[in-house]
Amino acid sequence: MIRLENVDKVYRTERVETLALQNINLDVPSGEFVSVMGPSGCGKSTLLNLIGLLDAPSSGELQLDKEKVAKWGDKHLAKFRNEKLGFVFQSFHLVPDLKVVDNVEIPLLYRKMSGSERRKLAKDALDRVGLSSRVGHFPTQLSGGQQQRVAIARAIVGRPRILLADEPTGNLDSAMGDEIMDILHDLNKTDGTTIVMVTHDDRFARRTDRIVRLFDGRQVA
Amino acid sequence: MINNYIKLALKVLARRKFFTFISLFGISLTLVVLMVATAIGDNLFAPRKPQSRFDRVLGVYVISLRSDQGSHTGPPGYGFLDKNLRGLPGAENMSIFSTISGTVLYHEGRRIETYIKRADGAYWQILDFDFVEGGPYSQADDDAGRFVAVISDELRTRLFGRNAALGRTFEADGMRFRVVGVVRGVPITRYAGFSEIWVPTHTTKIDNFRRANTGSFNGIVLAHSRSDFDGLRSAFAERISHFKFDDPREFNQLVAGLDTPFEGVARVMTNNQFDRKASNVVRTVFLVMALLFITLPTMNLISINLSRIMERASEIGVRKAFGASSRSLVGQFIVENIVLTVIGGFIGFLLSVAAIAALNGSGWIPHASFDINFRIFLWGMLIAAIFGVISGVWPAWRMSRMHPVNALRGGVA
Numbered sequence: 304m305i306r307l308e309n310v311d312k313v314y315r316t317e318r319v320e321t322l323a324l325q326n327i328n329l330d331v332p333s334g335e336f337v338s339v340m341g342p343s344g345c346g347k348s349t350l351l352n353l354i355g356l357l358d359a360p361s362s363g364e365l366q367l368d369k370e371k372v373a374k375w376g377d378k379h380l381a382k383f384r385n386e387k388l389g390f391v392f393q394s395f396h397l398v399p400d401l402k403v404v405d406n407v408e409i410p411l412l413y414r415k416m417s418g419s420e421r422r423k424l425a426k427d428a429l430d431r432v433g434l435s436s437r438v439g440h441f442p443t444q445l446s447g448g449q450q451q452r453v454a455i456a457r458a459i460v461g462r463p464r465i466l467l468a469d470e471p472t473g474n475l476d477s478a479m480g481d482e483i484m485d486i487l488h489d490l491n492k493t494d495g496t497t498i499v500m501v502t503h504d505d506r507f508a509r510r511t512d513r514i515v516r517l518f519d520g521r522q523v524a
Numbered sequence: 525m526i527n528n529y530i531k532l533a534l535k536v537l538a539r540r541k542f543f544t545f546i547s548l549f550g551i552s553l554t555l556v557v558l559m560v561a562t563a564i565g566d567n568l569f570a571p572r573k574p575q576s577r578f579d580r581v582l583g584v585y586v587i588s589l590r591s592d593q594g595s596h597t598g599p600p601g602y603g604f605l606d607k608n609l610r611g612l613p614g615a616e617n618m619s620i621f622s623t624i625s626g627t628v629l630y631h632e633g634r635r636i637e638t639y640i641k642r643a644d645g646a647y648w649q650i651l652d653f654d655f656v657e658g659g660p661y662s663q664a665d666d667d668a669g670r671f672v673a674v675i676s677d678e679l680r681t682r683l684f685g686r687n688a689a690l691g692r693t694f695e696a697d698g699m700r701f702r703v704v705g706v707v708r709g710v711p712i713t714r715y716a717g718f719s720e721i722w723v724p725t726h727t728t729k730i731d732n733f734r735r736a737n738t739g740s741f742n743g744i745v746l747a748h749s750r751s752d753f754d755g756l757r758s759a760f761a762e763r764i765s766h767f768k769f770d771d772p773r774e775f776n777q778l779v780a781g782l783d784t785p786f787e788g789v790a791r792v793m794t795n796n797q798f799d800r801k802a803s804n805v806v807r808t809v810f811l812v813m814a815l816l817f818i819t820l821p822t823m824n825l826i827s828i829n830l831s832r833i834m835e836r837a838s839e840i841g842v843r844k845a846f847g848a849s850s851r852s853l854v855g856q857f858i859v860e861n862i863v864l865t866v867i868g869g870f871i872g873f874l875l876s877v878a879a880i881a882a883l884n885g886s887g888w889i890p891h892a893s894f895d896i897n898f899r900i901f902l903w904g905m906l907i908a909a910i911f912g913v914i915s916g917v918w919p920a921w922r923m924s925r926m927h928p929v930n931a932l933r934g935g936v937a
Contacts, residue, residue: 357845357928378849385847396842396932400535405528410846412528457846 304465304497305331305354310363312349312520323349325520327363333464334495336488338508341517347501348469350517354499355388355467356380368464385413389458389496393470395450397442403453404429404438410461428456432486448479455486459496466490468500472507484510526859533860537867540832544864547828550821551868551911552875558814559876559904560883563894567713569786574651574710574717580616581650582756582782583716583744584609588796589737589775596775597796599623601736602725605743608763614755617746619646624719625740629696631683638679640696641719642728648674650746651717658690658705665704666724673701674722676709678891696721698729709891715785716744718891737770745782757782818907822915829861829919833926840923841931850924857923861916862909869908873901 312324324346331337339347352358353365356372365372368387375383389410397406407425429435432452442450451471458466468487472480484507490496500511508514516524537544571579584605588597605620612618621643629636645663653660657680661672673696680689680703689703701723710717733739747756760782767778779799783791790806791799798805833840843853877896884892 352929355845357932378851381844381847381849381852384845388845390842390845392932396838398532398839398842400532400539405531408528409843413847413849413852418527461846 304333304368306366308364310360310365312353313361323520327522329515331497331499333497336491336498336511337513337515338511339499339501339515340508345517346520347517351467351469351499351501355390356384385410387464389463389466391454391458391468391471393473395454397450397453399442403440406453407457407460409457424460428460432456447475448482451475451483459490464497466496466498470501472504480507529856529859530863533863537864543828543832547825547864548868548871550824551865552872554818554821555869555872555904555908556875556879558907559872559900560879562900562903563880563896566900567894574653575714576652577650577746578785580747580750581744582753582784583742583788584780584782585742585788586792586796587780590777591775596738598738599740599742601739602733602741603735604737605741609743609745612745612756612759614752615745616748617646617650619644619650620741620743621647623740623742627696629694631694636682638720640721642725643722644725650744653707656706656708657688661704661724666726669724669726671699671701671727672704674705674707675703676720677706678709679720680706699727711891711893712889818911822911825915826918829915833919833923837931837934840926841928844928853924854920857920858913858916862912865908865912866905869905873904
């Protein structure tokens with residue numbers, strides 16, 4: 304499902320060149336739940352951004368769903384992100400001006416779909432994360448755990464094959480973190496969604512199928 | 525999707541009240557000025573009473589006599605119009621009337637400053653005044669030089685109070701005129717129709733005006749339809765090509781033409797320097813002025829939009845992550861900006877209605893009757909929408925270029 308071969312990522316400024324990732328080789332088969340661990344600044348989020356097509360490798364090859372992504376243009380990248388990828392961020396990134404249900408609808412706005420169909424799918428996704436009673440609320444009216452569940456509903460509303468979660472429990476207490484992990488597990492087991500999760504928490508990492516460890520941009524395990 | 529954008533736009537505007545106020549203030553104030561200018565322009569040039577037929581009228585309002593030694597530009601004389609305009613093939617009717625001149629009436633011990641215009645009988649057939657008393661004088665009255673007059677209802681009040689004016693007399697320019705008709709007042713912006721007193725041309729004391737090439741007269745020709753304009757213009761051009769100069773040593777070139785009301789104003793504004801091209805010159809100058817005028821608020825709106833975008837970087841990152849292409853983000857932001865400017869346009873429209881009412885009531889322009897009609901409203905909304913697109917495109921393009929990772933960090937494009 305996800306394959307990285309000899310991937311490097313270099314950030315260049317006028318004076319400094321930073322090697323964020325170096326010779327990464329990773330193969331994540333369909334349906335696997337992988338966690339990525341490592342100290343801050345080791346390149347975890349950079350790796351997730353590359354897999355999520357939010358950034359491009361400096362060298363090496365990235366394949367998603369058996370397709371090489373190197374030469375894709377903006378339109379193709381946007382379409383792939385929309386149809387096959389879902390994102391969950393540490394700080395939720397919900398749009399404060401939109402109601403919960405409107406936030407969840409965002410990925411569906413970029414598909415050809417009627418408004419009523421969009422609304423139904425968004426409500427189904429919220430139901431799945433146990434928030435059907437909060438449809439008309441605004442994000443600021445929800446707790447951190449609830450906001451992250453909204454973010455997960457938004458990530459899964461378009462039924463993506465791959466879910467990328469960047470420290471989804473990082474801003475939550477352990478009980479709420481457990482709730483989020485339960486939801487992710489359910490998605491992985493029930494729907495067969497491939498999940499790559501960046502985390503600092505060993506306890507959550509141990510609940511995944513495999514742990515990839517990074518240190519100073521290199522894969523160490 | 526558009527509904528979603530509009531909904532979001534309204535919410536963003538409601539949340540950022542100060543930015544919204546500044547933006548709407550700039551947009552609506554700009555539009556008030558443009559709409560009031562358009563209303564005045566519409567009032568000047570659109571065919572309205574008593575110039576309802578002016579969509580079929582061509583006129584000679586200014587002519588130039590030139591030579592290497594110098595030039596004279598001004599209204600034509602009665603003689604020039606009588607020779608060159610009368611009997612033009614293809615014309616339904618024609619009239620010669622004087623430019624307005626100020627005059628002072630002394631009536632029952634009171635001094636009344638007013639305006640007088642001399643006109644022939646055909647003037648009343650081409651222009652459609654609203655008579656509140658009596659009717660117009662005839663061509664026979666003009667030919668005989670009878671001392672009859674039509675006055676405006678406002679002058680009637682100043683002269684005779686609330687009493688009927690028909691048959692009553694007043695003295696103007698040292699002659700006593702008998703009132704045969706009273707018309708509803710005409711705003712000064714309707715150049716051909718405006719006056720307070722209208723009297724027959726041939727009541728003038730001096731007779732040499734009949735032969736003069738230059739002077740203080742205008743001539744108008746009523747065509748059967750606008751399709752006859754070209755023919756009338758050619759016929760007039762052919763006639764004046766045989767023009768005989770009084771003294772060819774003084775002037776040996778004549779520049780004159782049959783103009784629509786707008787072309788006439790353009791010719792006067794450009795002092796007849798561009799002949800038939802005057803209207804294009806004036807139109808371009810107005811357009812450039814309008815563009816310059818909206819440049820400042822546009823720049824202001826662009827700057828506000830850019831800072832608004834930076835505040836919403838995270839949302840842009842999220843939308844990109846979930847499949848928004850650069851193109852759809854540009855579309856979203858332009859729609860949001862059009863919503864803002866159309867709201868500004870609507871407020872501007874309401875303020876324009878108030879400004880026009882104040883202008884009409886101020887008495888600065890005699891009998892002013894400016895109004896904002898549906899056509900002006902549509903123009904205003906169109907200007908607002910264009911304003912929205914122009915001020916939205918650059919910020920939207922910047923936004924769409926924002927790197928999604930940077931955007932999600934809340935930052936730099």
